[in-house]
Amino acid sequence: MSDATPRATTAQALQSALKWFVGGVVIAALWTFAGDHGDAAFTVFGERVVQFSFIALTLGAQRISLLHGIVAGVVLAFVAVAMFEGDMASFALIGKLFLKALKMIVVPLIAFAVISAMTSLGDVRNIGRIGSRTVLYYFFTTAVAVTLGSVLVNLMEPGVGLEIGNTIPDKVANKTELGLSDILFGFLHDNIFGAFADAKMLPIILFCIVFGAVLTTLGDRGKPVIAVCDGANDAMMKIVELVLLLAPIGVYGLVAGRFGEALATGNFWRELEAVRDYSITVLVGLGLHAFVVIPILLKVTTGRSPAAYVRGMATALMTAFSTASSAATIPLTMEAAIDNNGVDERSAKFVIPLGATVNMDGTALYEAVAVIFIAQAAGVELTLTQQLIVIITATLAAIGAAGIPQAGLVTMVIVLQAVNLPLAGVELILAVDWLLDRFRTVVNVWGDSVGAAVVEPYARALPDEQTAT
Numbered sequence: 001m002s003d004a005t006p007r008a009t010t011a012q013a014l015q016s017a018l019k020w021f022v023g024g025v026v027i028a029a030l031w032t033f034a035g036d037h038g039d040a041a042f043t044v045f046g047e048r049v050v051q052f053s054f055i056a057l058t059l060g061a062q063r064i065s066l067l068h069g070i071v072a073g074v075v076l077a078f079v080a081v082a083m084f085e086g087d088m089a090s091f092a093l094i095g096k097l098f099l100k101a102l103k104m105i106v107v108p109l110i111a112f113a114v115i116s117a118m119t120s121l122g123d124v125r126n127i128g129r130i131g132s133r134t135v136l137y138y139f140f141t142t143a144v145a146v147t148l149g150s151v152l153v154n155l156m157e158p159g160v161g162l163e164i165g166n167t168i169p170d171k172v173a174n175k176t177e178l179g180l181s182d183i184l185f186g187f188l189h190d191n192i193f194g195a196f197a198d199a200k201m202l203p204i205i206l207f208c209i210v211f212g213a214v215l216t217t218l219g220d221r222g223k224p225v226i227a228v229c230d231g232a233n234d235a236m237m238k239i240v241e242l243v244l245l246l247a248p249i250g251v252y253g254l255v256a257g258r259f260g261e262a263l264a265t266g267n268f269w270r271e272l273e274a275v276r277d278y279s280i281t282v283l284v285g286l287g288l289h290a291f292v293v294i295p296i297l298l299k300v301t302t303g304r305s306p307a308a309y310v311r312g313m314a315t316a317l318m319t320a321f322s323t324a325s326s327a328a329t330i331p332l333t334m335e336a337a338i339d340n341n342g343v344d345e346r347s348a349k350f351v352i353p354l355g356a357t358v359n360m361d362g363t364a365l366y367e368a369v370a371v372i373f374i375a376q377a378a379g380v381e382l383t384l385t386q387q388l389i390v391i392i393t394a395t396l397a398a399i400g401a402a403g404i405p406q407a408g409l410v411t412m413v414i415v416l417q418a419v420n421l422p423l424a425g426v427e428l429i430l431a432v433d434w435l436l437d438r439f440r441t442v443v444n445v446w447g448d449s450v451g452a453a454v455v456e457p458y459a460r461a462l463p464d465e466q467t468a469t
Helices: 010-033 038-064 066-120 124-156 180-185 192-198 201-215 219-264 268-274 276-302 306-312 314-323 330-340 345-358 361-377 384-399 407-418 423-460
Strands: none
Touching: 010 038, 038 066, 038 219, 066 201, 066 219, 066 314, 066 330, 066 345, 124 201, 124 276, 124 345, 124 361, 124 384, 124 423, 192 201, 201 219, 201 345, 219 314, 219 330, 219 423, 268 276, 268 423, 276 306, 276 361, 276 423, 306 314, 306 330, 306 423, 314 330, 314 423, 330 345, 330 423, 345 423, 361 384, 361 407, 361 423, 384 407, 407 423
């Protein structure tokens, strides 16, 4: 985000943090002494003062830059969880408010951004050229991710020696009728206004692509509508800037609250240990894809420095980790790609919203690893043909993941059924899915942002002037 005011010095940031700290002490006192804590009241008050001091430091760091604020939010959230463990679960409220604010603006932001991007391409034939290259990038990177995950899980064999129970988790119990046809139908909706109301991203994006393309064919009659959409897009970007003022404390609340909730159960470390090898396999796969495959693709196709590019995307990537939603991170992803990395607006506004919906490298890799892991735990040796089916199905199923938290867990049903594996195996990975979901979301967002840079040369080759032919 382009800061409207000059960056504060470290001294000014500390002064700001001190002011916020005083307010935090007051809130901590009201929160503590309004409750019934008895003799432990002062101990509880002291703990909450420390917890709110972390928020004050986060807000102070934000005075330097948004990136400093988000980094402080993530780091201090982990410090707070290490100190207070399950007590931090109550801070999830702050994170949920920020997440709702992001989700509230995502649909209109995507709609106007995609329409604006379409009309800025001018001739409708340009849309086909850029669109075809975008889709080619999506399928290539997703297929590579799935193949990489399949190779790793076969080499590391994390499921060997484990046993599968007979209970089908509730999250997938009512999804047994899902199939690849559901992905196809997911591109359409009975009522476009219903799609907007339900935040169904695939039909929304498809409609906006078609709407924007048609506007370019209307000549002078289309220009007033194009002007309205461009103005609305500019207004939405301003709203994004306002919402991002909440990002540092929102990230703090999301991370501290979710990890606090996990530790509050008392079973987190035991559950993580039970599927340690599986978690390591997923993380190694995601790491190789994020730090090797995608950077090589970025360097070869654009000549950009991967290190510089990832620095420019840092705010979006850390927000992706905190929210576990590539859709909710769209505002930051577009903003970082355009302002920090200088990606052409037409490319970013087209590639990133579409990518957040259908380009799920991390999710596809995770599904391939999880399915073969479940097969190993069930004692089922998948043939080469069946593993190819897993690769193809996981690539297609990832398209239906729709950018929402843990949607990959649901679409995994499609992959499991494709090779006749027991749905009860999902229970093995359920305990750590929320954690791994954060890492794969980061990979999804990273892939989307690089996609905008890869497609950018084709957008820059087009005329700068918006025309309605």
